[in-house]
Amino acid sequence: MKLSGLGVWNLYFIVKFALFYYGAIDFDFLSNAAFAALLAIQLKDVRIEKVKHVIAIVIAVILLYKDSWLPPINRLTKQAGNVQDFSFGYFIELMGRVINVDMLLGFFIIVILFWYSSQWIRFTTVTIAGLMFIGWQGQSSLTNNNVNQVAGNNFAAEPQNRESIVTTETQSPEQKLKDFYQQQSLLTSHFPQEYNGEMFDVIILNICSMAVDDLNTIGVSVTDMYKDFDVVFSDFNSATSYSGPAAIRLLRASCGQTSQTALFKDAPEQCYLFKNLEKLGYQNNIVMNHDGHFDEFKGLIKKNGGLDSKPFNIDSMPVAQYGFDNSPIYSDGAVLNGWLDTDAKDCAPCAMYYNTISLHDGNQFVNHARTTSQESYPTRHENLFSDINKFIKNLEKRDRNVMLMIVPEHGAALKGDKVQFAGLREIPSPAIVSVPVAIKFIGPDVQSYSQIVIDESTSYFALSELINKTLQTNLFGGNSSIANLLENLPKAPKVAENADTIMMYVNKRPYIQLDGGDWSAYPQGK
Structure with missing residues (x-):
């Protein structure tokens, strides 16, 4: 030797x-x-x-x-x-x-x-x-x-959020994370026993694969895309980069953010947004433009999200795309307006959850030559929002009061970065979890003046609180303004999790922990 x-x-x-x-x-x-x-x-x-x-x-x-x-x-x-x-x-x-x-x-x-x-x-x-x-x-x-x-790791998503976490200069990231979840565990929306004033529908459009970074990649401005919406959250934290956990977090918006593992355990009943609405007389509706079988999505939102209604039947709807697994993806316009013309007539008020995967990675247009996801994304995005805008016009024609919310699940990772190639979402990086959320109030007596843009980091609990405030202020009766709803809106540091992967900000920089190991700075740039 x-x-x-x-x-x-x-x-x-x-x-x-x-x-x-x-x-x-x-x-x-x-x-x-x-x-x-x-x-x-x-x-x-x-x-x-x-x-x-x-x-x-x-x-x-x-x-x-x-x-x-x-x-x-x-x-x-x-x-x-x-x-x-x-x-x-x-x-x-x-x-x-x-x-x-x-x-x-x-x-x-x-x-x-x-x-x-x-x-x-x-x-x-x-x-x-x-x-x-x-x-x-x-x-x-x-x-x-x-x-x-x-020297001290000030843990916050943005400078103005520093007061939301009380830490000492020598705290470890693990302790800061523990403190964050401890504070979040104290947050609960206390819905009224009955709504005040005119009733209104709550419609939530949960869009898969649309982050602010994706929109920047295809040259779309968030404020322009939402030009007809009243409130825009330009830095909303989806808190995860996968569909199932994102949907559960949205459906449990009435409590503060929990860890990833807690999502798949029972939660207090007051945490479930749609159950809170159901107690006020709302009839819950589930609508999707897919069959919900992949990763047992349909079962997840029922078991862990508290939505046990039978999904709207879409079998007769036209197919617009095929997914990465060759499953049919139905036309957003046909599905949304089909629900509006049928099931929506039988509920007053309605609480509707819609999930669309039209922007998901790997989709292919029907009767169209195969293209890459990056090539087709701009067209798919344009088609989706054309359908959504037509749906909004149809809502306005029916003279019903509606609180419409668009909440993306996570980003598509169109560009990728040094750590993850395009489309990979194993690590919930800031580019993937920073999504654009918007709210539109539809009704003849709504006091709406101009678009209000909120740049601070927020998350799901803020949406629950906005619904809660709207129920208590008779906004649709003209007794309050949208600006009043946004006073003292809950902010949230940007913490995100997937299975065994955590991302949070330390000294204004994103840090990650993989499989319980050491914390390291997330590389920036391509």
């Missing part, structure tokens, strides 16, 4: 150095250094040496995956059932996002330069120097992080 050069394995490390420099992967110093040390050991027995290199190939793949920002293997196995539903075309589209042309060209150039210069450059020395530099850089960053923590 003796030590030797790394040979062709130097190419592996050089490629990883390049990916790490670009920000496409992380780099675990100890694991990679130990792997390099293993490769440097040359065994006398040729057969054992060959076996070592075969094993090394397996280790190299595992190590590269571990250093990547891709979801851990155990999460992929948990999602195996859902992944199996992906169409072949969608798999190809996803592969094109992971391995792009620039990456392949860069890899080709590195390989050619390596083979050309390996005769006169000792690349093992280069690899060792690279490992030492990354190890030193990591130790330096750790020291800086410790200094910053001792």
Whole structure:
């Protein structure tokens, strides 16, 4: 046994150095250094040496995956059932996002330069120097992080929200998170026993895959998109980046934000928004432009969201798109107006929850050549809001008082970033969870003057409180203004969770924790 050069394995490390420099992967110093040390050991027995290199190939793949920002293997196995539903075309589209042309060209150039210069450059020395530099850089960053923590981590989504969290200068992120959930546990909307004044319908349109960042990507202004709406929340926190948890959080808006695991446990009855409305005489309606089978969405909103009504029948509606799993996605306009012409006539007042996946990643238009999700998103977005605006016109024609709310579930991650390729939402980054929410009050006596834009970070509890205030102020009787409803509106720091993944702000920067590990700054930019 003796030590030797790394040979062709130097190419592996050089490629990883390049990916790490670009920000496409992380780099675990100890694991990679130990792997390099293993490769440097040359065994006398040729057969054992060959076996070592075969094993090394397996280790190299595992190590590269571990250093990547891709979801851990155990999460992929948990999602195996859902992944199996992906169409072949969608798999190809996803592969094109992971391995792009620039990456392949860069890899080709590195390989050619390596083979050309390996005769006169000792690349093992280069690899060792690279490992030492990354190890030193990591130790330096750790020291800086410790200094910053001792200096004080003011935890808030925005400067004006600092008063919402009481912390000491030496608190750890875990303690701050605990304090946040403790304060949120004290929040409950206290609905009146009967509504004051004219009754009104509550209609919530829950849109999958539309964040402020997505709108910026396709050149759509939030205020222009909502130009006919009365209230716009430009920095609403969806608190998660997946549909099921987002829907549950919305349907439990009458209490403060809970942890991810608490979403799938029983909650006090007063937390369920639609149950609170039902006690006031509202008839609950569930409407979707899909069958709700993927990830058991229909079952989730029933079991964990408190919506146990039978969904509106859409079998006879026209199909506008097919999803990533080839399931039919029905026309938003046909479904919304179909409900308005039928079931809406039998309830007064109505509380309607609508869920649409027209903007979901991987959708394809019916009778249309296949396109990527990024290419079709602007058209799908335009079609969706054309249908919504026509639905609003039909609501106005019926002379019914309506409080209409548009609440996106999460973003589509159209651009992606250094950590997650386009469409990947494993980590609830700010670009994915910052969604545009809007409210429109429809009624002849509503005092509406101009659009009110709220830039501070807010979340679901604020929506419940707005409904609660509207029930108590007789807004639709003309006895109050919309501006009065917004006084003392609850704000909320931007904290978001997926399974085993948490994002929150520390010193005005987003930090993440994966699988209960250390907190690290979320890389910004592409």
